[in-house]
Every structure is written in structure tokens, then in C-alpha cells.
Amino acid sequence: MSQSLKLGASLLLAIAMAGCSSWDSMSHRQKAAVTGAGIGGVAGAVVSGGGVLGTVGGAAIGGVIGDQVGKSR
Numbered sequence: 324m325s326q327s328l329k330l331g332a333s334l335l336l337a338i339a340m341a342g343c344s345s346w347d348s349m350s351h352r353q354k355a356a357v358t359g360a361g362i363g364g365v366a367g368a369v370v371s372g373g374g375v376l377g378t379v380g381g382a383a384i385g386g387v388i389g390d391q392v393g394k395s396r
Contacts, residue, residue: 329373330365337361352393359389 340361346354363385364378371377 326369326372330369333365333368333373333378337365350393352390355393356386356390359392360386363388 338361340357349357360382364382366385367377367379367381368374370381
């Protein structure tokens, strides 16, 4: 599978997950954590070449960073 196809699939998954969540009842901090997890998952997939461990690790790290960034607001 080509790198651009993996990136596209990961991005589509992140957008679909964001669209399915109920943003109205979420706090700013929760929204930042979800966004960070999505971006981290895509970045982890790209860096690891689509590896599951890299994708999950990127999502976890992105979620923690997003949570901390969202806390400041």
C-alpha cells in the first residue's frame, strides 16, 4: 500500500471519528484531547509506515498533549 494511500485512509478515519462524536456536550479540554489523538494517530501512522503500534502510540501521545493544551484555556 502506498504511503499517500495510508495517509489518506488515516485522515479519513480521523475525520469520521471526529464527526461521530458529540461536540456539543464536550468541554474545550475534551475537544482538544480528541483532536490531539486524531492528529497524533495520523502522524504516528505516517512515521511508522502504517504500523499499528506507531498509530496507537501517536494517538495516545497526541491525546495527552491535546489534553494538556486544552487545560490552559
